[in-house]
Amino acid sequence: DNPRILIACAESFIARGDLAVVATFLSLWAKEAGLLAGLTLPEALAAAGMLSVTVSMAQLLFAPVAGFFIDKFDRLTAVATAMGIAGIAYLWVGFSPDPLALIFIPAALMLGMGESAAILAGSAVIGQEASERIRGAVVGLFNFCGSVGTLTIAFISGFLFDAWMPGAPFVMVGVINLLVMIGAISVRRRTGYRSPSYLASTAD
Numbered sequence: 001d002n003p004r005i006l007i008a009c010a011e012s013f014i015a016r017g018d019l020a021v022v023a024t025f026l027s028l029w030a031k032e033a034g035l036l037a038g039l040t041l042p043e044a045l046a047a048a049g050m051l052s053v054t055v056s057m058a059q060l061l062f063a064p065v066a067g068f069f070i071d072k073f074d075r076l077t078a079v080a081t082a083m084g085i086a087g088i089a090y091l092w093v094g095f096s097p098d099p100l101a102l103i104f105i106p107a108a109l110m111l112g113m114g115e116s117a118a119i120l121a122g123s124a125v126i127g128q129e130a131s132e133r134i135r136g137a138v139v140g141l142f143n144f145c146g147s148v149g150t151l152t153i154a155f156i157s158g159f160l161f162d163a164w165m166p167g168a169p170f171v172m173v174g175v176i177n178l179l180v181m182i183g184a185i186s187v188r189r190r191t192g193y194r195s196p197s198y199l200a201s202t203a204d
Contacts, residue, residue, distance in 0.1 A: 002129055002200075003187045003190070003191065004075075004076055004125055004129045004187060004191060005125070005126065005129050005130065005138060005142075006187075007076065007079060007125070007180070007183055007184050007187050008079070008122050008125040008126050008129065008142060009141060009142055009145040010145070010180050010183060011079055011082075011083065011118065011121065011122035011125070011180055011184070012122050012142050012143070012145045012146040012149065013145045013146065013148060013149035013152075014083075014118075014149055014153070014173060014176045014177055014180055015086075015115070015118040015119050015122055015146070015149070016145075016146035016147065016149045016150045017149035017150055017152065017153025017154070017173060017176075018086065018090070018115055018118065018153070018173050018177070019115065019119075019150070020150045020153055020154040020157070021090075021153060021154070021157055021169045021170060021173050022052075022055060022111065022115065023052075024154060024157070025157055025161055025166070025169045025170070026048075026051060026052060026055065026093075026099070026170075027048040027049070027051070027052055028048075028161070028166075029099050029161075029166040029167070030044070030047055030048035030051045030052075030099045030100060031044045031045055031047075031048045032044075032166065033098055033099050033100050033166075034047045034048065034100055037098075037100065047100050051099060051100070051104075051108060054105060054108045054109065054112070055108050055109075055111050055112040055115070056112065057112065058108070058109040058110075058111070058112025058113050058116070059112040059113070059115050059116040060112075060116075062112065062113040062116045062117065063116045063120065066078075066082070066113075066116050066117040066120050066121070067120055069081070069117075070120055070121055070124045070196070071196050072196065073196065074188065074193050074194055074195075074196070075121065075124045075125045075128050075129075075194070075196065076125060076184050076187060076188040076191070076194070077188055078117070078121040078124065078125075079118075079121040079122060079125055079180075079181075079184045080181050080184035080185050080188060081117070081121075082114065082117035082118040082120075082121040083118060083177045083178065083180045083181035083184060084177075084178070084181045085110065085113060085114040085117055085118075086111075086114030086115060086117070086118045086174075086177045087114075087174045087175070087176075087177035087178035087181060088110070088114075088174070088178075089107060089110035089111040089113070089114040089174070090111065090114070090170045090171070090173050090174030090177060091170070091171060091174035091175070091178075092107040092110065092111075092174075093107045093108070093111055093167065093170045093174075094167035094168065094169070094170030094171035094172075094174055095167060095171065096167065099166075114177075118177070122142070123142075126138060126139060126142045128194070128196075128198060128199060128200065129200050130200060131200045132200075153169075153172075153173060156169075156172065157169030157172065157173075160172060
């Protein structure tokens with residue numbers, strides 16, 4: 001009945017799946033790239049670890065910025081923006097030739113920013129749109145979609161990593177992020193503006 005909750009669940013599916021891709025395949029790709037570049041295994045693992053730290057630091061530092069934006073604008077607008085940032089970042093990363101090159105660092109930073117914004121924006125929509133009488137069930141569904149997304153995206157990404165290219169999992173989730181962004185924009189246009197102070201429980 002509430003398309004905003006549908007978008008939030010779709011966002012949870014891909015946002016949690018995104019985390020699985022970053023946690024698993026970014027380090028694996030960086031390690032393999034390091035070995036191909038002539039690094040020893042410890043050196044390749046260290047380079048992969050630094051790349052993961054870069055993404056995590058971007059997530060941490062951008063979280064207050066994303067939270068401020070979410071508190072000032074329509075929550076679905078925030079979801080669309082977050083999905084757009086994440087989608088562009090994942091495509092940028094996916095088509096990058098070398099994850100250890102210096103030019104890759106801005107892509108990794110944008111990746112962390114998109115992840116941070118996506119996770120916060122989806123939770124904010126659920127907090128706003130879930131009616132008090134069914135809030136537990138809605139939050140449960142939201143988290144269930146995230147768990148299914150983690151399993152599904154990780155499973156498919158493994159095949160793509162081996163069959164296509166190391167950046168393939170990032171290309172896939174980048175496209176899905178942009179599709180969710182389009183869905184969020186469509187629902188935002190149909191449902192109109194809702195103030196950040198709006199609560200479904202008080203509007204019922």
